Amino acid sequence: MGTPGAAPPQSGVGPSAIGHLLRDRSLRLAAGLAVAVAIPVALLFYFQFRAIGDLEQSSSVVLRQLSQETANRLVKDTQDALKAPQINVLLGIPQQQAEPLDLPAIKKVFDAALDNEPFVTRLYVWSDETLAHRGEVLAYDREHREFREDAAEAPLVLGKFRELAPQKRALSLFEAAIDGRQSYFQSQLRFEFPSRDRMTSFVAVRVDAERLRSEFFPAFLRAK
16 A cells, blocks of 8 residues: 555656667667768778879879870980081081082081080081182181181091992991090082082081080980
């Protein structure tokens, strides 16, 4: 029998059970939210790391391509620099200026070549179709800036190009040691038209091989 004034007993769930239920639901909700958030975050990190790996590989490819492009461009620039005397000097002096010799016009071309092409050591012109200096190899260098007939290598230059003339090639070259230093000689040969049986004139360039290797190439690469 109950105590007088006491509250009647209630049926149902007690406060502790409701709390447990709420806590269980909160935990399940929190767990569900954690899973819902964790999955995309995990995926995000996965794709980020994968993207970083892909970027690293792509960067390596790009760097290799840039290196290859740089190397190719450097090779082309070097070739263009080495071709400059042929284009500006050998082809820059037409046959009409050498037959007969137009030394003021040739001097302008030679001066420009010596100013712009540091690896050129000396320039030459020879003509068999002129009155003044006929048959003489005239040398022109950066130190004197005047035509000289007393270059020690003049007989060698003329003799070599006479040997090459029967091949009837406009562009001829040979290599020889001058004063103990290896040199390259390149020339534009002109012939009697149309048979091309006789060499009538030539314009030539001399390059010091050691200077080309030790001075020009390092300076050219540093500039690039």
